[in-house]
Amino acid sequence: MPSVVIVGAQWGDEGKGKIIDYLAGESNMVVRAQGGNNAGHTVIVKDRKYTFHLLPSGVLYPDKVNIIGNGVAFDPEGFLTEIKKLEDNGFSAGNIRIDQRAHVIFPYHKRIDALEEESRGEEKIGTTRKGIGPCYMDKIQRSGIRVEDLIDPEVLKERLALQVPRKNRILEKIYEAEGYDMEVLYQQYREYGQQIKRFVTDTTKLTHEALQAGEKVLFEGAQGTLLDLDLGTYPYVTSSHPTAGGFPVGAGIGPNKIEEILGIVKAYTTRVGLGPFPTELQDATGDAIRTKGKEFGTTTGRARRCGWLDLVMLKYTARVNGLTGISLMLLDVLSGFESLKICVGYEIEGEKTTDFPASLKKLGKAKPIYQTLPGWSQDLSSITNFQDLPQEAKEYMEFIEQYLEIPIKIVSIGPGREQTIVREEIYRR
Numbered sequence: 001m002p003s004v005v006i007v008g009a010q011w012g013d014e015g016k017g018k019i020i021d022y023l024a025g026e027s028n029m030v031v032r033a034q035g036g037n038n039a040g041h042t043v044i045v046k047d048r049k050y051t052f053h054l055l056p057s058g059v060l061y062p063d064k065v066n067i068i069g070n071g072v073a074f075d076p077e078g079f080l081t082e083i084k085k086l087e088d089n090g091f092s093a094g095n096i097r098i099d100q101r102a103h104v105i106f107p108y109h110k111r112i113d114a115l116e117e118e119s120r121g122e123e124k125i126g127t128t129r130k131g132i133g134p135c136y137m138d139k140i141q142r143s144g145i146r147v148e149d150l151i152d153p154e155v156l157k158e159r160l161a162l163q164v165p166r167k168n169r170i171l172e173k174i175y176e177a178e179g180y181d182m183e184v185l186y187q188q189y190r191e192y193g194q195q196i197k198r199f200v201t202d203t204t205k206l207t208h209e210a211l212q213a214g215e216k217v218l219f220e221g222a223q224g225t226l227l228d229l230d231l232g233t234y235p236y237v238t239s240s241h242p243t244a245g246g247f248p249v250g251a252g253i254g255p256n257k258i259e260e261i262l263g264i265v266k267a268y269t270t271r272v273g274l275g276p277f278p279t280e281l282q283d284a285t286g287d288a289i290r291t292k293g294k295e296f297g298t299t300t301g302r303a304r305r306c307g308w309l310d311l312v313m314l315k316y317t318a319r320v321n322g323l324t325g326i327s328l329m330l331l332d333v334l335s336g337f338e339s340l341k342i343c344v345g346y347e348i349e350g351e352k353t354t355d356f357p358a359s360l361k362k363l364g365k366a367k368p369i370y371q372t373l374p375g376w377s378q379d380l381s382s383i384t385n386f387q388d389l390p391q392e393a394k395e396y397m398e399f400i401e402q403y404l405e406i407p408i409k410i411v412s413i414g415p416g417r418e419q420t421i422v423r424e425e426i427y428r429r
């Protein structure tokens with residue numbers, strides 16, 4: 001039962017897509033378990049760029065099964081657009097499977113997402129406006145519509161007949177916005193249902209069977225630990241569980257089926273959207289990282305906020321995920337800085353701590369305590385051996401490993417598939 005969970009250890013966009021694509025090469029199955037098309041995962045193969053939002057990042061390999069699990073918020077419109085793009089690029093969508101239990105995103109979810117953000121004013125979260133939060137709200141409230149309902153025209157009609165008037169009342173009375181025509185929505189979504197029908201099945205069974213047969217299963221995290229609904233920087237989070245603990249529920253497997261939990265860590269820190277960020281650099285250094293790392297959102301195009309690596313935060317995310325290894329990403333972006341800073345503690349209202357505070361108020365006041373390490377000037381992007389990396393880059397990594405007490409198993413020195421240095425095999429068997 002070789003299985004690996006890939007989890008974002010910061011605020012998302014750590015480079016999960018690149019590593020999924022890399023490891024998918026030796027896997028049989030790739031499984032998404034939470035989030036939806038709020039994710040933006042980039043894969044670069046032979047200088048061609050592919051971005052995936054709802055599709056698992058293993059779809060470039062024709063022989064891998066790619067699963068959209070029960071915990072995903074499923075946008076049929078987004079899905080159909082993505083598979084069209086995939087097929088236009090010469091790839092097959094034939095091995096994609098969608099779980100019957102996944103909840104469906106409807107236009108009213110997206111609309112409410114946007115209207116809610118506007119109504120919050122200064123307090124807005126900075127969501128991707130893909131309807132993720134409102135879709136999960138319906139799920140939690142037990143009024144959601146699932147993929148199995150979408151593909152059954154009769155059930156879909158019944159469910160929409162109940163939902164649309166309720167949503168219209170909310171839209172009209174709370175947001176003073178226009179409602180939806182139930183019949184128009186029904187016709188449109190019935191058509192989507194028929195188009196996606198061929199992909200729909202009980203994916204929990206497929207995953208179970210693959211694990212039982214000893215196949216290699218890769219679980220693809222979206223978002224990042226600090227965007228987790230429970231463990232992240234609430235309320236500036238997403239509405240699902242991107243942590244390792246979210247996988248058993250979102251993919252319908254037992255927790256004992258997970259062998260390896262690989263944390264994807266950017267060599268510095270970024271955040272898109274609002275909320276506290278202790279090591280943020282609102283200066284020329286932050287701008288330099290943004291430009292060099294091309295730090296602009298894959299889904300929304302927004303400029304990502306950039307800052308130094310924060311080990312206080314990573315110690316926390318390593319703990320709540322139970323990380324067994326790290327893949328350190330975008331190390332090449334740090335070439336050319338005379339010195340590099342790493343946050344090793346916070347000072348909050350005059351007190352020093354190495355604990356990541358749960359209180360947002362405290363986190364907002366946290367002043368980073370930095371350790372300064374020497375930088376390096378060499379370009380790393382074509383290095384293929386760990387030994388050939390500059391001494392200073394090795395010391396930077398050693399410092400991280402010692403602080404976190406977790407090995408860096410993969411080092412990524414460029415966005416391409418081949419720009420990956422594996423120090424330790426990820427699948428144990």
Ligand code: GDP
Binds near residue numbers: 015043293294415
């Ligand atoms: P994800 O959401 O975690 O999959 O990450 P994104 O795809 O949103 O953002 C990561 C960005 O970094 C993408 O543009 C990748 O192509 C790029 N990337 C990934 N690994 C590396 C790396 O090692 N070096 C550089 N320079 N870019 C990388």
Ligand code: IMO
Binds near residue numbers: 012013040132
């Ligand atoms: P990947 O998988 C970075 C952020 C949004 C916002 C918050 C809530 O590419 O790493 P939502 O639309 O989910 O309700 O927005 O979460 N966010 C992400 N930030 N990477 C992502 O995904 C994200 N998905 C959501 O910017 O702050």
Ligand code: MG
Binds near residue numbers: 039040042298
């Ligand atoms: Mg992303």
